[in-house]
Amino acid sequence: MLVVGGGINGAGIARDLAGRGFSVVLAEASDFAAHTSSSSTKLIHGGLRYLEYYEFSLVRKALQEREVLLRSAPHIMWPLRFVMPHDAAMRPAWMIRIGLFLYDHLARREVLPGSTGVNLRQSPLGQPLKAQYSRGFVYSDGWVDDARLVLLNAMDARDKGASLHTRTTVVAARRHADHWIATLRGPQGEWRVRARALVNAAGPWAESFLREHAQAAGTEALATKSLRLVKGSHIVVKRVFQHDHAYIFQNPDKRIIFAIPYENEFTLIGTTDVELPADALAGFGKASINEQEIAYLCEQASRYFDKPVTPSDVLWTYAGVRPLLDDASGDPSAVTRDYLLETHAAGGAPLLSVWGGKITTFRKLAEDAADLVGDLLNERRPAWTEKAHLPGGDLSEWIGAPQRPDTDFERLLTALGQRHGWLPPALARRLARAYGGRVGRVLGGAEKLQDLGPEIAPGLHEAELRYLVREEWARSADDVLWRRSKLGLHYTEAQRAAVANWFQQLASDAPSSPSSPPFPPSFPDNNHMQRDRSWS
Known part of the structure; x- marks a missing residue:
């Protein structure tokens, strides 16, 4: 195939x-x-808003998949609660209650809790919001490291x-x-x-x-x-709120945006729906956000947050292009x-x-x-x-029999600390999140931090970089900093350059023969690769 x-x-x-x-x-x-699949809003969700378009089959199918996925890789996916402040001018409360009832019951749930109402004036969930939002709703979906x-x-x-x-x-x-x-x-x-x-x-x-x-x-x-190519763009700002819930905001144009805790220190806000011409990605080009989209996301977030979000607050942006099947819908948001x-x-x-x-x-x-x-x-x-588990999703080597995907990760983190107490807590958590049950393959036989080799950038040691090259097809600094991880968001320009220099040195140390790849194969079975190439 x-x-x-x-x-x-x-x-x-x-x-x-x-x-x-x-x-x-x-x-x-x-x-x-490299493109769409690392540029999502990073949610495992049924798509609450699709109920308005009567996409019941799609929503049910997606809801059924949430807990299947959570169990397959609890290190890169976990439950997330969403807060929807009620704006009576957008949708009446009874409509939202019906939608959330359907959302709770269209598919079986064992891990994710159901929806509930919340008094925002008496809850920490309301503190970042403008005083006019006095009531809201809370429901469940999931988060995923998409790349x-x-x-x-x-x-x-x-x-x-x-x-x-x-x-x-x-x-x-x-x-x-x-x-x-x-x-x-x-x-x-x-x-x-x-x-x-x-x-x-x-x-x-x-x-x-x-x-x-x-x-x-x-x-x-x-x-x-x-296909209809619809660009979805996101902005990242310094953390806007301190709790672990996300927000879903209803906009006057009937769209919604999310504001999500991101990488501990930040808030992710998105997304937009901008239709692109068919040739917009000629030559495998990358999509990028424009000033109008940044202004839109800031404006809509500021309708809800007490402290406005402005374009000057934006630290990083990304955009992806959704390849949506053309169903003749006039509004890109309504395309299936x-x-x-x-x-x-x-x-x-x-x-x-x-x-x-x-x-x-x-x-x-x-x-x-x-x-x-x-x-x-x-x-x-x-x-x-x-x-089936995805690689790293089977934590049994560390924690024994699984219990719940939303608590198994914390058990993994405890076990990792017990076996490798020399790991700094922040590094242990990041490695556990990235590699799950395979974190031992990254650490190898290390018995102290120095055994992981030089620290190329803060918290990024040579042993991990070599693992990423050997096992995960990493070939450049961007591969590591923006897809295998989001360390690029935390690093300075000089620190990102240090990672790029490491890859340049690795390439310069590689064999010079034209027939030799600049990096080691992504798997050790060279005979298997030769067998595939011999099909020509």
Whole structure:
């Protein structure tokens, strides 16, 4: 199977297929989660606002997935409570109560508590807000480190035998009667792959990939759907409130924004919905926020917070492009976030294209996609991911039998402190959050802090960097500072430069042969990689 795209859907599909025993090659033109999948609002949620658009099926599907995901990786996902201040001018209280009742009961909950009302004048949750907001509602959803979620899926796919290649583009894919021949171009040159089926999970580039790079055997058009590219932008400011709940704010334009505790010291505010032209991401370009979006987010947050949020408060921004299936909605906010899996089987080797989707439903999307691929090949193999852990999500080595995903992490942190009391508490917590049950692989045989090697930047030692290069495809400072972690947000320019210098030194120390990659392979089984390359 050849999977095109290393965002959350591509990585999830590669993992699912590999776990069913299929032989899988994945090509990602940039880094894992380099675009949309690291630029979300970082929520595992049903999508409360989608109830207004009668998207009951989508909301139910997403609600069902919340606790499945929380159990699979409790180190990078955890429950989060949301506060909705009531603004009678936006929506009447009875409508919100009905919506929250549905939200609580459309899917089974075992971990997440239900919704409740709150007197904001008597609760710490109301302290950051303007006095006019006297009542509100509190409900549950979840938080996720989105970029690490993609990495964990990629790692699990690799652990199950898949061959994954970053910085590698599929420059051509030719469909034949019973196979595809694809030309891949990456750091090690150009090679060809013969595959029984092709999965197009290129996200915002899914449509353009089919039109520009995939060739049918006959006259059949492979690109039959259209995407709407909708940019969602976020701002990060110094921490606006001290408690651990998030806020959901209703805006006069009927949209909503979130204000979420972020990286301990900050508040994340987003998102926008700005439609982009179809060619906005030509050449794998990155989306960026504009001044109007910054002003919008500051203005809407300031409608609720007692202390206004201004553009001068913004410390960092990011933007991603959602590849939404064009359903002819006039308002970008109303475009469905559900996904469609389209298959082409008649007249040639199978093709499956992924249109749309959201991060919360990625596992179900991947499961459905793997089912379809099996059907197309007359090799339906059983699904397996619903009860499975992602890498690092199995904490049993540290804490024994799991109890609840929302408390198991704290038990892991306690066990880590007992085994490695020399770790500074802040570093121990960060490593536990990032690597979960695999944190021992990062620490190796270290018995004191100095055993982790030089401290390249505050709290970032050479042992961790080498682990990220060896195990997680890290090839640049940006990979580490903004996707494998968010340390870049905490560091000064000089500290970020120190990490970049480390990577430059690593590259300069690598073998000079043109046939040798500048970094060690992402997995130790070189024979496995050679076996894949020999398919040409």
